[in-house]
Amino acid sequence: MTKPVRTRFAPSPTGYMHIGGMRTALFNWLFARHHAGEFVLRIDDTDRARNMDEALEPILQSFRWLGLNWDEGPEIGGSVGPYFQSERDEYYTQACNTLLQQGKAFYDFTPPEQTKIERETAEKEKRNYLNNRNDQNLSEQEIRSRIERGEKYVIRFLVPRESERKIVIDDAVRGRVEFDPSQMPDPVIMRADGTPLYNFACVIDDAEMRISHVIRAEEHLSNTPVQAMLYEALGYDRPVFAHIPYVAAPGTKEKLSKRKLEKYRKSPQFKKLFEAADFIFPLLGLENRGGLDPVMVEYYEQIGYLPEAVLNALARLGWSLDDQTEIMSLDTIVKNFSLNRVVKSPAGFDPEKLLSFQAHWMAEVPAEEKRKRCRDYLKRAGMDNSKTEDERLELVIQAVGDRLVLFSDILKFQEFFTEDDQIEYEAKAFKKRIVKPENAVELLVKLADDLEQASVQSSGEFDRVVHEFVEQQEIQIGQIIHALRVAITGKAAGVGLFDAMAILGKESCVARIRRAIQQGKSEQGGQEIRQNG
RNA sequence: GGCCCCAUCGUCUAGUCUGGCCUAGGACACCGGAUUUUCAGUCCGAUAACGGGGGUUCAAAUCCCCCUGGGGUCACCA
Numbered sequence: 038m039t040k041p042v043r044t045r046f047a048p049s050p051t052g053y054m055h056i057g058g059m060r061t062a063l064f065n066w067l068f069a070r071h072h073a074g075e076f077v078l079r080i081d082d083t084d085r086a087r088n089m090d091e092a093l094e095p096i097l098q099s100f101r102w103l104g105l106n107w108d109e110g111p112e113i114g115g116s117v118g119p120y121f122q123s124e125r126d127e128y129y130t131q132a133c134n135t136l137l138q139q140g141k142a143f144y145d146f147t148p149p150e151q152t153k154i155e156r157e158t159a160e161k162e163k164r165n166y167l168n169n170r171n172d173q174n175l176s177e178q179e180i181r182s183r184i185e186r187g188e189k190y191v192i193r194f195l196v197p198r199e200s201e202r203k204i205v206i207d208d209a210v211r212g213r214v215e216f217d218p219s220q221m222p223d224p225v226i227m228r229a230d231g232t233p234l235y236n237f238a239c240v241i242d243d244a245e246m247r248i249s250h251v252i253r254a255e256e257h258l259s260n261t262p263v264q265a266m267l268y269e270a271l272g273y274d275r276p277v278f279a280h281i282p283y284v285a286a287p288g289t290k291e292k293l294s295k296r297k298l299e300k301y302r303k304s305p306q307f308k309k310l311f312e313a314a315d316f317i318f319p320l321l322g323l324e325n326r327g328g329l330d331p332v333m334v335e336y337y338e339q340i341g342y343l344p345e346a347v348l349n350a351l352a353r354l355g356w357s358l359d360d361q362t363e364i365m366s367l368d369t370i371v372k373n374f375s376l377n378r379v380v381k382s383p384a385g386f387d388p389e390k391l392l393s394f395q396a397h398w399m400a401e402v403p404a405e406e407k408r409k410r411c412r413d414y415l416k417r418a419g420m421d422n423s424k425t426e427d428e429r430l431e432l433v434i435q436a437v438g439d440r441l442v443l444f445s446d447i448l449k450f451q452e453f454f455t456e457d458d459q460i461e462y463e464a465k466a467f468k469k470r471i472v473k474p475e476n477a478v479e480l481l482v483k484l485a486d487d488l489e490q491a492s493v494q495s496s497g498e499f500d501r502v503v504h505e506f507v508e509q510q511e512i513q514i515g516q517i518i519h520a521l522r523v524a525i526t527g528k529a530a531g532v533g534l535f536d537a538m539a540i541l542g543k544e545s546c547v548a549r550i551r552r553a554i555q556q557g558k559s560e561q562g563g564q565e566i567r568q569n570g
Numbered sequence: 571g572g573c574c575c576c577a578u579c580g581u582c583u584a585g586u587c588u589g590g591c592c593u594a595g596g597a598c599a600c601c602g603g604a605u606u607u608u609c610a611g612u613c614c615g616a617u618a619a620c621g622g623g624g625g626u627u628c629a630a631a632u633c634c635c636c637c638u639g640g641g642g643u644c645a646c647c648a
Binding site for chain 1: 571572573574575576577580581582583584585587595596597598599606607608609610611612640641642643644645646647648
């Protein structure tokens, strides 16, 4: 009988969920779900964070947002808990004592400074570092008396160096990987204060929690031989290891890292994400949140991505279904996921591709949901007024159409939700379309009069009135339409002009045109004065 | 530096295990054209890759060797 599939993800409570970490978590989750197994969330908090809730909540929230549920872990518990490493001391102590008794681990009183010197010397001499084993054969009595004297010590696992045997890892992604134990230092497994080190705690937890497949990023590959030896020493069965490639920064092969944020700011692929953040987050009052950047999952949630899009993009980062399929729902991915089809080389995270997935999934969102989410952004930006009522909002969303890629994009169309005298003109567009052309202001004056007289309501009616005006004035439509757009929306580009006019209504249009005329005249006047002076 | 991993269009990838159907497929981006009052979109089209060198073979992106390049990791971090 094969063991039931159980996978895990073990984040440290750092207060943020790394997008690359999320990808690792996703693969674990997918593998478990595909095999109808279980997915465990375990918290690696051997560092003992002080504000656990604060540090953990954003991580759990990212899982919730993406819909990656866990079967055991924080908030829900489970039968092989506790799920916080800080509460599992007894397991580690016990395992450590077993190793000590069996002579598979030893007390090491070597002061850390000396270890450091030895390591540096080895490096200087360009040879592999191996720790000294001076304390390996200390008698029980001597150990006791040195401890009583207050000497500091650590406990090291005794690597079986003398055997000729190689440590072989049959990795589910990378195939057979060999390591030579005779090259490996004895790892510290317990600090003097009795707290375990990651490599040790991890083995015990994975074994005790009956994890069948350890799917993790490839930077752990070099930890694996040590862990494999620990499994054996402790009499546990090894899980299947699968080392998936790490997620690289856009356009590079370097691991995506939060510490390199400033560098990313300048990268062309990341630039748009930062710019979007700079525009949107201040409107939402989030500018002081500090760490809300594109390396975190929370960024994508806050700026209005769809879980479907992020999931789709993450799944395609290092995994493919076949030679064609790009767009996949979570169901499809679960149905088809396998470790065989995980690539070995690191995959650069591509924000452009994510955006294209987003555009696709956005098109599938029902109108009502779109309205709800957009209104939420308007509300958070303080634009909760009579103009954001369902009816108008629906019209705007329809007119905006595909231009709404992120929910927060609605904030780029503020002109529909602000008062007529609050419109901000894009300086460049205003100059080019209204101030500079000789007769633009004059035409706008006449058009405003015409509009005022006319009975117009629908987009088609506005279209008709403007076209009649064009004929009457014997001009090209291009001569008025750009000025008109800027006058009404303040912008050079946007939704269909007649749609915009219909949404705003005749009164608003006329008011806005008149205001632009005034502004235009004053800017022209200013120019003349300057020219004359 | 030691150990380990990786290597196909600008990017994500298919193809590699099981050599021939690969004059290397798809997607994103980019470029061009059409549609359009702008922008976006949509449709059509174009450009674009097996890191290099040796083998093995009738045949190599695919197997072997070497080189080069990139990366990960070397803690009383996780």
